Amino acid sequence: MVSRMFRIETEVDKARRDLLHTRLREANTAASPVLRALRGTPGERELPLHVWVLDEADELAGGLVGHTWTTWLHVTYLWVDERWRGAGLGSRLLAEAEAVARDRRGCLNSRLETWDFQAPEFYKKQGYEVVCVIPDYPPGITEYTLTKRLG
Structure with missing residues (x-):
């Protein structure tokens, strides 16, 4: 079993917020046929x-x-x-x-x-x-x- 160390931070970080938003949108798009169909359309934005x-x-x-x-x-x-x-x-x-x-x-x-x-x-x-x-x-x-x- 591999032990991992994680560090928790509570600072406001706009770059991480944007990265998290991008990754969440990608995960949601991959999981939803409706969102996949919207990918690349004006309605996606x-x-x-x-x-x-x-x-x-x-x-x-x-x-x-x-x-x-x-x-x-x-x-x-x-x-x-x-x-x-x-x-x-x-x-x-x-x-x-x-x-x-x-x-x-x-x-x-x-x-x-x-x-x-x-x-x-x-x-x-x-x-x-x-x-x-x-x-x-x-x-x-x-x-x-x-x-x-x-x-």
């Missing part, structure tokens, strides 16, 4: 998608940051400045991101996560459905995962 709203002074009034991958839009952040909440900017940001994802990138679905104190009801009004609820994530807060068909 994760492409950033950003939408910004600027006020009359060119200050940030709101924004959406996400990405598209395969046939999915993933909304990571959506924020509207408190001064502009209730003016429909959140709906407009989301609709624009969905349109770009659907019409220019061929996305069929969208997904996002939100906490109970943020915007689950807002997203439901935009046609999203709750597919996962995680209580106490973080403690005392409930996280929701929601999805929507874009077609």
